[in-house]
Amino acid sequence: MTQVFYVAWRYLAYHRWKTITLVGAITLIVYLPIGLRVLVDQSSRQLTARADATPLLIGAKGSPLELVLNTLYFGSDHPAPTRYAEAMRVTESGLSATIPMYVRFRARGHPIVGTTLDYFDFRGLEVADGRNLAMLGECVLGSRAAESLGAGPGDYVVSSSESVFDIAGVYPLKMRVVGVLEFADSADDDAIFVDVKTAWVIQGLVHGHQDLNRPEAAAGVLGREGNRVIANASVVQYNEITEENLESFHFHGDLSNYPLTAVLVVPPDQRASALLQGRYQSDEDLAQIVTPVAVMEDLLGTILTVERFVVAGAVIVGLATLATAALVFLLSLRLRRRERLTLFKIGGSRLAVASVMASEVVVVLASGALLAAGLTLLTSQFGSLAIRALLRT
Amino acid sequence: MSTNHGSTKVATEPVVSIEALEFRYREGDFRLGILELAIERDATVAFIGPSGSGKTTLLNLIAGIALPQSGRVVTEGVEVTSLSDSERRDFRIARVGLVFQEFELLEYLSVLDNILLPYRINASLRLDREVRGRARELAERVDIADKLDRYPGKLSQGERQRAAVCRAVLTEPSLLLADEPTGNLDPVNKWRVLDILFDYAERTDTTLVAVTHDQEILDRFQRVVDFSQFHEYGDVRPAEHGELVGAGQ
Numbered sequence: 263m264t265q266v267f268y269v270a271w272r273y274l275a276y277h278r279w280k281t282i283t284l285v286g287a288i289t290l291i292v293y294l295p296i297g298l299r300v301l302v303d304q305s306s307r308q309l310t311a312r313a314d315a316t317p318l319l320i321g322a323k324g325s326p327l328e329l330v331l332n333t334l335y336f337g338s339d340h341p342a343p344t345r346y347a348e349a350m351r352v353t354e355s356g357l358s359a360t361i362p363m364y365v366r367f368r369a370r371g372h373p374i375v376g377t378t379l380d381y382f383d384f385r386g387l388e389v390a391d392g393r394n395l396a397m398l399g400e401c402v403l404g405s406r407a408a409e410s411l412g413a414g415p416g417d418y419v420v421s422s423s424e425s426v427f428d429i430a431g432v433y434p435l436k437m438r439v440v441g442v443l444e445f446a447d448s449a450d451d452d453a454i455f456v457d458v459k460t461a462w463v464i465q466g467l468v469h470g471h472q473d474l475n476r477p478e479a480a481a482g483v484l485g486r487e488g489n490r491v492i493a494n495a496s497v498v499q500y501n502e503i504t505e506e507n508l509e510s511f512h513f514h515g516d517l518s519n520y521p522l523t524a525v526l527v528v529p530p531d532q533r534a535s536a537l538l539q540g541r542y543q544s545d546e547d548l549a550q551i552v553t554p555v556a557v558m559e560d561l562l563g564t565i566l567t568v569e570r571f572v573v574a575g576a577v578i579v580g581l582a583t584l585a586t587a588a589l590v591f592l593l594s595l596r597l598r599r600r601e602r603l604t605l606f607k608i609g610g611s612r613l614a615v616a617s618v619m620a621s622e623v624v625v626v627l628a629s630g631a632l633l634a635a636g637l638t639l640l641t642s643q644f645g646s647l648a649i650r651a652l653l654r655t
Numbered sequence: 656m657s658t659n660h661g662s663t664k665v666a667t668e669p670v671v672s673i674e675a676l677e678f679r680y681r682e683g684d685f686r687l688g689i690l691e692l693a694i695e696r697d698a699t700v701a702f703i704g705p706s707g708s709g710k711t712t713l714l715n716l717i718a719g720i721a722l723p724q725s726g727r728v729v730t731e732g733v734e735v736t737s738l739s740d741s742e743r744r745d746f747r748i749a750r751v752g753l754v755f756q757e758f759e760l761l762e763y764l765s766v767l768d769n770i771l772l773p774y775r776i777n778a779s780l781r782l783d784r785e786v787r788g789r790a791r792e793l794a795e796r797v798d799i800a801d802k803l804d805r806y807p808g809k810l811s812q813g814e815r816q817r818a819a820v821c822r823a824v825l826t827e828p829s830l831l832l833a834d835e836p837t838g839n840l841d842p843v844n845k846w847r848v849l850d851i852l853f854d855y856a857e858r859t860d861t862t863l864v865a866v867t868h869d870q871e872i873l874d875r876f877q878r879v880v881d882f883s884q885f886h887e888y889g890d891v892r893p894a895e896h897g898e899l900v901g902a903g904q
Contacts, residue, residue: 265775265782276763604759607720609748610776
């Protein structure tokens, strides 16, 4: 039997492109529906798990899905901003604790998550190396972000400009890394966490600059009106917050109007949750309250419908491909009639001759199935990463 | 008609003996009828005759590849016509070597693997170091030892036929059946392949039966059997046909 397999193997190796095409087709036929199933199962679990752990979200009226994806998975499409006043409104109501979230900026592709220390407690995130946030301008890295950026405590991360063409827009801020979080197997691993005020610094809402009362800044001062000083662009703006210049950083305007992408609401019980949701039912309200799990279930429903269509399509294409592969084998058998006759004449039994041809089919099918199994294994191992990357974009 | 050419070997018992053979293909009106034919051991015999006269068919009948509707074919003392499929195959592996006009080498196997092919597709044959050594020796003898790793498509016609001869004789058959072995070869390679076949037959006391259309090579054979008359013999009396058997020997 080994010798028969050898002859079959030589045939497949000699016609390698035909073999590769057939194996590739079989692999896809087997892998597509199974791999898709695994991917959908994983995404269902992941999406539901993180949404399950997030009771309520408040954000500006608009797409609930965008709000949830941005807050839970730090997706790059950020929702319209809501005001910090929404967090204050809930906190003052006494119905629930709130965690402000401002997920708008990025540093080398990683989301900068502006929040408070409560977020770390809420998600159960532990610092593996260094310490947690203590000062404006500091950041803590998720484990994968630290690995990808090659940064650890003592290093610096610079926020990315939103647009190189917007010279009046967001300037890069050099942030000192003070800690790296333990691996959490979630979107938090890819994030750069800063205090929400640091996120506002990145946006320029909180800023620090040269002391305009000092002589070296005199050239930049255009005029003074009481407490108000008008300066030109020559005044040095700080793009890094240090202990020396920390005092110079200040807010302009009313804090309650400062932007957030979402307010994470953690009501203590169902009653508080129901009451809070009731308060955001007005059409005139500029904010909305959403239950992440309900939003994700809607999304999953859509995904499952799409999956059913894709699987049905894959099955039809698979059957057509199988039929084509069978036709290729049958035509090949006809073309190889003389070869079979020769094998028979020089002493090969009909069984042996058939075994050579059958072995070729078996090797192609087995290789395709093995490759599909390997791909399915890879999908089950790394599918979650792909889903997360997909959710981030 | 049967005539004698070349040097004569000592005649012994027939290696092939055919009696009252009647063969028809399922389709078409081809018919081969041989009342009596004997081929002596160690003889070199050429089958000649027009296309479609049954030369190749007779080779297949002698080798046990095809079965007649009636009559007896006794090859090497074995009544081939009474054997089962598997017995005929075992018989063929053990006793018969086949050389074809179109070489019939498998394009996807190296020359060495082609020579070893009978051992690869027969569970009853054991492919071991000794067989591999013998294959290399045969290849050296026919000057293709340096081409054993190549595919047949990279060889000249003559080299392909020499490889096919090596495959045919690797099992050390006592009867070598060659179907137009020089039909596709240029003159130089024609004589070279013939030399190889005759040298092997001489050296190993093997009976060589070859189908050919080439009048130039007939002198090399001890005996020539002309098939142009066999069609008629199918319908005539055995005695009349019998007169031809062994004629010229």
